[in-house]
Amino acid sequence: MNYPKITYTGWRKGKDKTAFVLVCLFSLITMFPLFFILWDVVSKGYKNFNLRLFTEVTPSSMDAMLARMNGEPIPGGILNGITGTVLIVGMAIIFSVFLGLFIGIYLADNRGKRFAGVVSYLTDLLQGMPSIVIGIITYAWIVKPLSGYSALAGSVALTIMMLPMIVRSTEETLKMLPVAYKEAGLALGSSYTNVVFRILIPSGFGGIFTGILLAVSRVMGETAPLMITALGASVVNWKVMEPTSAIPLLIWDFYNDPNLVELIWSSSLLLLIVIFLLNWIAKIVARKWKV
């Protein structure tokens, strides 16, 4: 049989070139905002990015104003925000990993079942839920009944936001594992639970861990849902049932206070560094921990 000859004419080559140039151009354009953000945050943030940022709580507006009039640096840092973020996000990680693993395992193993379909659909819905709505729901569920803003309420809001991402990454990772591992484990007389927790989860650790890191880096900067759940605090708080600050909440406060506005940049810089680090670690883990 004669196959049609595929010619590579000048016209086709020209079209290829144009497309290539356009792709490069557009990629460059989308990179611009990122470069500007980075430039702004670094150039304005490095000034106050010092030990004080990590060791002192937010100064009062009055103190900051006096310092500014005397030409002194801002007399405080964001320790209360850092500890608050650690507390709130930390609890959210525990809750969402615990729940997300179980739901993800369930979904990976029950494809095609009716209830699994419903759960999967709800997970998608949750993923698209605006964060402010999640905040308001948490307010109604936790803050109101417990009559008070708290770190716990904040972490519940973040848990709801992280959950769909962790469910999906667990589910997808487990689905990609060869069925042979599961069968080999069960063929040794193992219980299903032991196969899941001693073989499947460790084998899929890279994917699951990456999902958790990305989920964390997504909720780190969430402000809206925390405003109406954790509220904020000007002191370091480790109590789960007390109002608590967080880095993004402080950034919002600084934005509203001309005396503290300089701290926006160093706080943002810190947030960006942490998020970049998380993404970077996620990449390495995903690459190294391949089975």
Add this chain to the structure above:
Amino acid sequence: MESVKITNGKSPILQLKAVSGSYSPGSYAVNRVTTDIYANTITAIMGPSGCGKSTLLRAINRMHDLYPHIKTTGEIILKGKNVLAMDPMEVRRMAGMVFQQPNPFPTMSIYDNVLAGYKLNDIRLKKREKDDIVEQSLQSVGLWDEVKEVMTKRGSFLSGGQQQRLCIARALALNPEILLMDEPTSALDPISTNKIEELLLQLKEEFTIIIVTHNMSQAARISDNSMFMYLGELVEHENTTQMFTKPQNKRTEEYLTGVFG
């Protein structure tokens, strides 16, 4: 099925009585297979692709339980116990399985892979017991000298043939009554295949082996008895020499002489 002359010991270790396997109601991938398997023999299951070899093998250790739509009926008696009425986990500890693709657990060391059966069954062992089981199991698959220096490395670090022997060791570590193997050498090179065949000949002193194979010369080389299956039915189960020289059934003869399959 007529005239079954099987090389045997005294009493059968495994009895199949009208065993059927079905993936969808009304159609049978394995249809009323009845036969006996004797201790310390190697039995080869042969037959064209899709004739139900894997389905039959996986019925014996209740692997079909993982997939609710698969139904197994009939009676399977292993060491006097009714397999289909037992706790599947107990059955699987009695009947070790080796798969077509070597599948050591990727996150476990070689050492832990051998002990995986104990770990997964929550059986706690002393360090001494562990070391003994690992050494003995690896010795019996001829892997001990090759891996004793690299015991903490991942199982996936080994070659394909070594991985498959590790998987056999993993199954043997639980001291099963019977070893079920589904084309265990079809993913391996000739040298590794050869090693495993020699290994099986040694292992039958202690264990009973059922091996599904597409490789007729392999069946001829290592098996005592051979089963020939066709369209879900057991056509012939005979002493291997007998089957290869004077098959009773026309289908068997056609298959063995390469007319089909």
